[in-house]
Each structure stands twice: as C-alpha cells, then as structure tokens.
Amino acid sequence: MTRFIVFASGKGGVGKTTLTTNLGAAIHKFGKDVIVVDGNMSTPNVSVLLGMPKLPVTLHDVLAGKAKAREAVYLHPSGLKIMPAGLGISQMKMSQKKQLAHVLNEFANQTEYMLIDCAAGLGQEAMQAMHAGDELILVTNPEIHAMTDALKAYEYAKEIGIRPIGVVVNKVRNKEWEMTKKNVEEFIELPVIGMIPEDDNVKRSIAYKKPLVYAYPKSPAARAIKRLAASIIGEDYRMLEPETFGETILRLIGF
C-alpha cells in the first residue's frame, strides 16, 4: 500500500524541501520505490534542488488537465523519482481543473512512498497539499515562532484527519536559547522523530545540485536524515551503514 506523507511547517524556510528531497533519496537508498512530489505550486524548488530545472511536463500541466499524471514523473540519476511543479510564472497562472489529492491518488498501490513537499503558510496551496497526504510530518526549527506556526499546521491537519507521524526539528545548533526536544514535545504534543543539525554541507549539496545523502553521506545532517528515514519506514539504520560510537550511545539511551 502506498504511504502518502506530507511535510508541512506553517513557517517558511525551515527546511521542508531540503528534508523531503533528502528523505526521499535516503528511503530510496533502502531499496524502496519513492516519488517526491513538489506540492509547492507557487514557489517550487524540488527539481531545482536536484539539478533538474528544465522539465517539459509538470504537475501544473496535470492539474490543468493537459497531461497525464505519469507524464510528469521523472527519474533522477540517483534512482529517486520526482514529480516537479512548473517554475515559470505562466504555469502559475494556469487554470486548475483537478485537485492534487485526486491526481496523486492515481499512484495508489503503484509506488511505495509519495513524499509531498508543502508550501509555507496555511493558504489554499498548503491546504491542498495537506489534503493529498494521509500522514503528516511537521518540520520546524528550534525557535518559538517556528513552533507556533507548526502548531497551527498541526491543528489544520487534525481538522482534516491526517495521521501525524511526528515533528522533525531542523537546523539544530544545540545553543542554550534553542527549544529542546522535551520543550518541543510538550509544546506541540507530538513526538519528536528527528533532530537534524544545522550543517553547511546542506548548502554545499544544494550548490552542487545533488541530494545531501549522496553528495556528503557521512555529514552530520545526512546521517541524521538517514536515521530518520530508517525509523519512518521501519528499517534498521545499521543495514545501510554502521553506526558511529555517538549514534550507538544515542540509540541505547533511547533517542
């Protein structure tokens, strides 16, 4: 059965697109069939981040009824599949005849994972992407304003009945002013399933247009993302690569 997982945050710039594409790449590394969907229709980034900016048919064409859903799926050299949105302003103005949820439903039972990157905010666009998911991962940063926006996104998800998997706190620097894992869990009332460090390799991988987990597989952020991928799909991280000593300690103390 296909799992439709949507990544929402409320606040912009917290790292949804980076996380969605890299989790997709990491889940693919475990041998799974994954499609990353760019559900951010006004400011799409998935294809840019993966170095595939000029693609002839996009999700915009599919939503406008001008192309079939399958025609907008592309294979990245890493083996990950993506469904990009159109980058031009003309595509943004295209009329929309279909709902994203309806389009993505065509892939039910055809692929194992559909990861849907959501727009910032809680406007029509973000709401549409959230309706296309069955499960939700909230992405946030360890700051109170990111947290209040994430809470709002979660409240909307509850209203429409999506199952929350948990919260991923991204760009963690372990500074004394940051919210801790415990603070976040108390505030949002959901488990924190991943803490991804702020890591310059993320920006470096974007500049080289390659997923971080392939370009810098041993970097701190890549390792955290691969651990998260393993826990989401119920696989053992150690199947992919040996744990570091620090990771073994963290696992043994139950993190």
Ligand SMILES: Nc1ncnc2c1ncn2[C@@H]1O[C@H](COP(=O)(O)OP(=O)(O)OP(=O)(O)O)[C@@H](O)[C@H]1O
């Ligand atoms: N773990 C990280 N360490 C360092 N930089 C990061 C990390 N995660 C994301 N970034 C950087 O943060 C910026 C925003 O990331 P991204 O575009 O993924 O956020 P977003 O939530 O998708 O934004 P938007 O809401 O605009 O769609 C990018 O410059 C990215 O390189």
Ligand SMILES: [Mg+2]
């Ligand atoms: Mg984004």
